[in-house]
Amino acid sequence: MTGTEPEQSNNGTPARSRLAIPDSALLPLLGSRDENLRAAEDLLSADVHVRGNELTLTGDPADVAFAERVFAELITLASGGQELGPDTVRRMVSMLSDREVSDPEAGGRSPAEVLSLNILSRRGRTIRPKTLNQRRYVDAIDQHTIVFGIGPAGTGKTYLAMAKAVQALQNKQVNRIILTRPAVEAGERLGFLPGTLYEKIDPYLRPLYDALHDMIEPESIPKLMSAGTIEVAPLAYMRGRTLNDAFIILDEAQNTTPEQMKMFLTRLGFGSQIVVTGDSTQIDLPGGSRSGLLVVRDILGDVDDVHFAELTSTDVVRHRLVSDIVDAYARWDANQPSDGRLVPNRADRRRRR
Template sequence: MRYFIPGLCIILAGFLTTKYAYSSQTRYVTMRSKKNRHTFFYQEETISQRLVPKTPSQVLYKNALENRNISLLFVNGPAGSGKTHMACDVAIDMLNKGNVDKIIVTRPTIPVDNEEIGFLPGTIQRKMAPWLIPVNDVFLNYYTQKEIDRMIFDKIIDFGPIAHMRGRTFTNAYIIADEMQNSTPLQMKMLLTRIGEGSKMIITGDLMQSDLKSETNGLADFIDRYKPWIEKSNDLQNIHLVWLTHMDVFRSETVKAVIKVYEGIENYYKLNKTQEIVEDTNDGTPELTLYHDNTTYIDEQNSSSTSVNGDSALIPISHISRYFKDNDYTI
């Protein structure tokens, strides 16, 4: 008996270690306390190098992502500008530091240019998998797929469609809503009203890549409504908007060139004054200041046709929000 109890303790300890470690080379361990909350431990040296902003606008964006006084952040920008990657990067860092309890990722399930993939069997996560591959790829920079699956099982990471967000309240969570140029105004309103105490929501999108057939998408609709408020009131300090352009694309030089072609370079987002960076005299880190001023949008000179373009990456002029045709529009 004198050998039995110590041996049993060793076996039990080994079992618990195996159960709660995500891999043999433990990067991330979670255990439940008596309050059913998660405590996180991770080895910094095994985590992939964090994404470093390369342009002034990306610095602004990352500062806004990390600013806990901003509870709702909108970012509009072209493909490859780091909208989703930086949001996931900061979300993972916030989770590791214990600033939030979970990460929630959602997006509209709109096929590109009517390219349907048919019925998908299985759980919500499996049904959402085709739409969340880009986000999952970012998480794979930090965790193995097995680790991600375990965190989903433990509800530390929550992938789901916008329709399943109705009726929920997000408390102490970091929420990333991706590709929201494909949401409807009603979907956007429903999602934004889910934010609870201690939570932060990031809305990413590209107004030049909407796959909706309706005239106005949820992202453009909110910007339309937001502009009059910031012109006459300062009571929306916890809501911010960051604008990225082809100058912020770092996916590759080829992608940057492609974005220039589709933007028409001189007809898209003619910036007379860009977002400004103000140096903090305390520690030398840039502070966030918004926004683009005296910005003009969309040259309609060669855009006489109002028919729907077959290329889903383009929005016809008839689909552009009225504020984007106003030369006095400022963000």
């Protein structure tokens, strides 16, 4: 149990709050070599001190109140047995800065509730949403028949969809999982690759296999695939089919044309669910073709039981630099003229002088 003892003053002296840390939560809260504590000190304006099982926060009243909320949520997670790291601390601070979380009247969940939803567990590793938008995305999959997960690389849109598909299969909500991707990147070059058709297509489907291996015992995957319980196939193989009692994921949907997107979505059969994932900033369609992902919201935005989930650079759960890279490219793209000319960067301009 966590206890608080606020000591706030309006006469110019710093406010102070003390939190008691349960024994079971102390080491997870501090982290290896106090790395979690150092991350919190860097992100919070209040001064943070730990002595024994007591955490003391000092500073301006508003800063202390915010830091108290952050540590109260972290202690809740640690007391529940969840592993914490510096990334967890950063996400906690980010979520509590979001009005929908920081304002209870806005109907938001507490960050501890967001981060404690377990989707799948295997060999001691648990798959769960790690940001507020990821939790909204997962909830949308539970609540809608067709969900579009749109966002930059590293936001977990495909991985979480795969986890929900495996969960649905294990809970017997569906009889099979169908994973598909367009092989558009290959274009005309596909014919020049060595091997059979399956061997040529395999590299484009490999990321889906990799995710499966994280969620299902590797030795059981060939059996499930040979039985048709799990199918991984190029998008072109979906034409003419009706997919009943299946969890269907279309990955890399930014590389579909509007016609392909329509073809895919109309494969939906009874008892099935579709999740479409894509990154609208990484379109590889040849010849300036329109992306089906860019126009589908205009077409289906008002259709009942279809949901569009947006993920951003703040939801990136890969290396911290990935979020910075996504933001840097977005700024660079925004500065490019509409006529297609490239604006040289500062290093290029210096070299030309």
